[in-house]
Amino acid sequence: MKLKNEFVIAIAGKAGQGILSMGDFIQHIAQNVGLYSFIWVDYPSLIKGGHNVVFIRISDRPIYTPVEQINYLIALDAESLEIHWDEIVKKGVLMYDKDIVKKEISQKPNKTQSFFGVGVPFNAISKGINKSTRYANTAAIATLHYVLGWQLATYAKILDKKFKKKSQQIVDDNIAAMKQGYEYAEENYDSIFTNQLNKGQAEPYYSIDGSQALAFGAIKAGVKFTAAYPMTPATPIFDHLATHSDKYGIIAKQAEDEISAICMTVGASYAGARALTMSSGGGFSLMVEALGLAGITETPLVVVNAMRGGPSTGLPTKTEQSDLRFVLHASQGEFPRVVLAPGDSVELYQLIQESFNLADLYQLPVILLTDKYLATSQMIFPKDTDLDAIAVDRGILINSQKELGGYEKYARYLFTKDGVSPRALPGSSGITFHSGSDEHNEYGEICEDPHNRVKMMDKRMQKEKTMLASIPKPKMYGHTNVDITLISWGSTKWAAIEATELLAEHNILANVLHFNYIYPFNIAKTQPLLDQIKQSIIIENNATGQFAGLLKQYFNFEPEHSLLKYDGHPFYPDEIAKIILNQMF
Amino acid sequence: MKPKKDLSSHYTQSTPNWCPGCGNFGIWVSLKNALQELKLLAHKVVLVGDIGCSGKLAYWTDYNGFGSLHGRAIPIAEGLKIANSDLTVIVVGGDGGLLGEGLQHFLHACRRNVNIAVILHNNQVYGLTTGQTSPTSDLGYKSSTTPEGAYETPLNPSLLALTAQATFVSAGFAGNTPHLTQIIKSAILHNGFALVDIYQPCVTYNYINTYEYYSKRVYDITNTPYKPDNRVRAMKKSMEIESGQKFPIGILYQDRSRPSLQDNIQNRVAPLVKQSIDNIIVKSLFEQD
Numbered sequence: 001m002k003l004k005n006e007f008v009i010a011i012a013g014k015a016g017q018g019i020l021s022m023g024d025f026i027q028h029i030a031q032n033v034g035l036y037s038f039i040w041v042d043y044p045s046l047i048k049g050g051h052n053v054v055f056i057r058i059s060d061r062p063i064y065t066p067v068e069q070i071n072y073l074i075a076l077d078a079e080s081l082e083i084h085w086d087e088i089v090k091k092g093v094l095m096y097d098k099d100i101v102k103k104e105i106s107q108k109p110n111k112t113q114s115f116f117g118v119g120v121p122f123n124a125i126s127k128g129i130n131k132s133t134r135y136a137n138t139a140a141i142a143t144l145h146y147v148l149g150w151q152l153a154t155y156a157k158i159l160d161k162k163f164k165k166k167s168q169q170i171v172d173d174n175i176a177a178m179k180q181g182y183e184y185a186e187e188n189y190d191s192i193f194t195n196q197l198n199k200g201q202a203e204p205y206y207s208i209d210g211s212q213a214l215a216f217g218a219i220k221a222g223v224k225f226t227a228a229y230p231m232t233p234a235t236p237i238f239d240h241l242a243t244h245s246d247k248y249g250i251i252a253k254q255a256e257d258e259i260s261a262i263c264m265t266v267g268a269s270y271a272g273a274r275a276l277t278m279s280s281g282g283g284f285s286l287m288v289e290a291l292g293l294a295g296i297t298e299t300p301l302v303v304v305n306a307m308r309g310g311p312s313t314g315l316p317t318k319t320e321q322s323d324l325r326f327v328l329h330a331s332q333g334e335f336p337r338v339v340l341a342p343g344d345s346v347e348l349y350q351l352i353q354e355s356f357n358l359a360d361l362y363q364l365p366v367i368l369l370t371d372k373y374l375a376t377s378q379m380i381f382p383k384d385t386d387l388d389a390i391a392v393d394r395g396i397l398i399n400s401q402k403e404l405g406g407y408e409k410y411a412r413y414l415f416t417k418d419g420v421s422p423r424a425l426p427g428s429s430g431i432t433f434h435s436g437s438d439e440h441n442e443y444g445e446i447c448e449d450p451h452n453r454v455k456m457m458d459k460r461m462q463k464e465k466t467m468l469a470s471i472p473k474p475k476m477y478g479h480t481n482v483d484i485t486l487i488s489w490g491s492t493k494w495a496a497i498e499a500t501e502l503l504a505e506h507n508i509l510a511n512v513l514h515f516n517y518i519y520p521f522n523i524a525k526t527q528p529l530l531d532q533i534k535q536s537i538i539i540e541n542n543a544t545g546q547f548a549g550l551l552k553q554y555f556n557f558e559p560e561h562s563l564l565k566y567d568g569h570p571f572y573p574d575e576i577a578k579i580i581l582n583q584m585f
Numbered sequence: 586m587k588p589k590k591d592l593s594s595h596y597t598q599s600t601p602n603w604c605p606g607c608g609n610f611g612i613w614v615s616l617k618n619a620l621q622e623l624k625l626l627a628h629k630v631v632l633v634g635d636i637g638c639s640g641k642l643a644y645w646t647d648y649n650g651f652g653s654l655h656g657r658a659i660p661i662a663e664g665l666k667i668a669n670s671d672l673t674v675i676v677v678g679g680d681g682g683l684l685g686e687g688l689q690h691f692l693h694a695c696r697r698n699v700n701i702a703v704i705l706h707n708n709q710v711y712g713l714t715t716g717q718t719s720p721t722s723d724l725g726y727k728s729s730t731t732p733e734g735a736y737e738t739p740l741n742p743s744l745l746a747l748t749a750q751a752t753f754v755s756a757g758f759a760g761n762t763p764h765l766t767q768i769i770k771s772a773i774l775h776n777g778f779a780l781v782d783i784y785q786p787c788v789t790y791n792y793i794n795t796y797e798y799y800s801k802r803v804y805d806i807t808n809t810p811y812k813p814d815n816r817v818r819a820m821k822k823s824m825e826i827e828s829g830q831k832f833p834i835g836i837l838y839q840d841r842s843r844p845s846l847q848d849n850i851q852n853r854v855a856p857l858v859k860q861s862i863d864n865i866i867v868k869s870l871f872e873q874d
Binding site for chain 1: 597598599627628629631633634636641643644647648649650651652653654657660661662663664665666667668669671672689690692693850853854855857858860862863864865867868870871872
C-alpha cells in the first residue's frame, strides 16, 4: 500500500554513532516547515555497536504510528545496507559514505537494486573540517536535503540555535559540513529525485515520546515521590522525573531493587505524598508482594509497567503487550485494583493523572500498562490539548481529630456502604491509627474473626463496584454501521485506526473499538457497544490473545478473527489492512 | 494529643500475644519508655513492623503502626520518612526479616543514612514459623530445618552495619530494660540511620541463647573508657560477640558529622506532604527541546 504525501527516512548505524540526534534534527526541520512527524526506534540491548535504526515518518496530515517501509535510507555503516536493502521502496534513495561502504552501488535503479544510490564521503568531509568525524552526521543530513529537494535555510537556523550555546566555532564547523555535504551531492548526482513535500500546514504540536508524556502527566498530577530500579524501557520515565525534581519539589530515589522501590513508594503514599514506581515486567515480578500490601492496607499506589518482550529477560529492547494477564492477577489473595492501558501520548498524559485520582479516591493499587513502543516513540501531542483538563481529586481525607464527628477514636477501616473509609494520614493532629498487612478490624488491629473477615473482604471488594462510576466505556473511532470492527487496547490504537483508512480505499468500511480502561470493565456501558458489532478482529501484541480472553470472560464476546504479533515489533497499519483484505474479504 | 503521662495510657484494644516470658516484652516496654521519656507526640510517631513475632509490636502501642511485609519494613519506613520528615519513624523487626529476607534493604539504608531507628529483635531463631534456623543462629544450631546443626557462620549485625557505613550502631539486651530504654532513646535522637541490635531470648524455641546465657555474658560499655567515635575500634568491639563469651551493650559507634538523607533533601525540596498539588503548571515541560 502506497503512502500519499508522506515518506519515511531511516537512519541506520551502530549505537553511539548519533543516529538518535540525527532523527531529532530531521524531526525539528520537518516540524519547522509545518509537517507532521512520528519517530520510532529499533535497537538491540547494548550501548556501543550493534545495529540501530531511527525511523522518521513525515507527512502533511497527522500521523500516529509507524509504517513498514523506507523511502530514504542513510546508512552509516556497511551492515545497515545489507539489513535494509530489501526494505527501501522502488525508486527510493540510499545515502551512504563512499569510503565506508565498499559494495558496488549503482547511481540508478537496476536489476539487483531497486533504488537510487548517492555516495558522499561524509567522514572525509568532517575530517577536512576539524580532523575528526564528529560532523559526518551533519554532512549526511545535508545530503538528505539535496535528495529531498529541501532548502538548507531551516537546517542552518536549527544548527545555529542548538550549538551557539557551546561555541561559534562549533556552529561554523557544522555549517561548513552542511554546505559540503549538500554540494558534493549536487556536483556528483543529477537532480533525479522528485521534490518531496517541503512544507505543510500542520496544526501546532509538541513532539514528545511516551515516557515524557507519562512523566509530565505524573508531575501535573502532583507526584512528589518516585522510586525505581533501572530497567528498560521504564527508566526514562524516572529520568524525566529526576531531571525536573528540583523545579517541582519531587524526590526521585533510585532504590537497591524493585522490591525496595515499590515499598518506598507504598511508605511515601501512606504518609500522604502522591507516589509512583515503575519498571518493566521483570521488575514488576519482584514488586508483586507489595501490590497486595497496598491492597489490604488500602494505600493508594500507582505502578507503571512498561512492557517488553518476555518471558524472563526476553527481548529487552523490543515491544510486546504480554503482561496484561499477569498484572491483572499479580499478588496472592483477592483485592480490588485498576488496570489502564493508554494508546498514545495524550492518553498517557491523561491516564496517569486519572491513575493517581483513582488510587486516591478508592485507596487501591492502579497499574498503568505501557510498552517499549509507546515509551520510546516520539509522537504528536497537539498543542491545543487542554493540559489542565484533569483536576486533582484526593478523595476523602481526614486531617485532624476535629473532623471525626461523633467518633471518639478514628477507625481507619470504617465499614461504609461504598467500601471507602475516610483516610487519615499519619501525623494528623490528635489521630493515631494502625494499618497492616494482617487482616484487621475497623481499627486496623489484627483480627482473624471469620465474621469480621468476610465483612472486611466485602468492604474492600465493594470498592471495585463503587469505582465503576469513574470508569468510562471504550471509545469507538469511525462510523457505526461498518463491515468490520477492529478491537484495540493500549498501544495498538493508532495502527488499527490507520488500517481502517487503508481499508476504506478498498471500499471496506471499518471502525475501531479502543479500550484504555482495561480493568474493571464498566460492563453495563460496554456490552451494548460489543452487541452492535457484526464482525470483528482483535489486534494484540502478544501470542495468546490475552485481551480476547477477557472479552470472553466478562462479556461472552468472541471476535471472529484475531491478529497476534509477538516478534518484538509494533503493528503497522498496512500489515493489519493486508491481512483483513486477504483473509476476510 | 499530649505526650503520654505514664505507660498505662499506651494500652490499645488488643494486647500482645507473645509467649509468656518472651524477650519481646522487654523490648516493648523499653520502646514505650523511650518514646514517653522523649515526650514525642503520639500522632507524630510511626512504628513500621516487619513480619514475625517482633513486627507485631507495631500493632500493640497506641502510636501509629504500620504492619508491613516480611523483610520490607525498612524500605517502607524510608519512603514514609522521606515523604514526611516531621514523623519519627521506627522499624521493629527480627533477625529473619531484617537480616535474611530483607538484608539488602538493611545494608542500603545504612549507607543511605536515612533518618530512621531500626530496632532489631535478634532472637537467633524464626519464632512465628516454629523455630527454624535464622541468619544469626549459632554455628551448629539444631532446628527442624537444620537437624544436623547449622553449617553457616552467623551474621554479625553490628559489624555489618559498620561496614555498610551506618552512623549509629548500638546493642542492647531485652533483659535489661532501663539500659535498653536509654539506647533506644539515643537511636531515635540520632540524625541518620540508627541500629539497635537487641539480644532477645526466645523462651519457646531457643534453649541456648537464654536470659541466663545473656545475663552472664553481656556487659555495659556505657561508662567505660570505650569511646564510640572510631569505626575501626567499633568493628573490633562488635566482633567480641563472635567468641560467644562477651556481648558488649551500649553505643558502639556514632558519627554525628555525616549529613543524613534528610539533611541532603531538605536543601533541595520542600517537605513532600506539605506541598500543594492543585494547579501545577507543566506547560514549560512540553516547550523544552
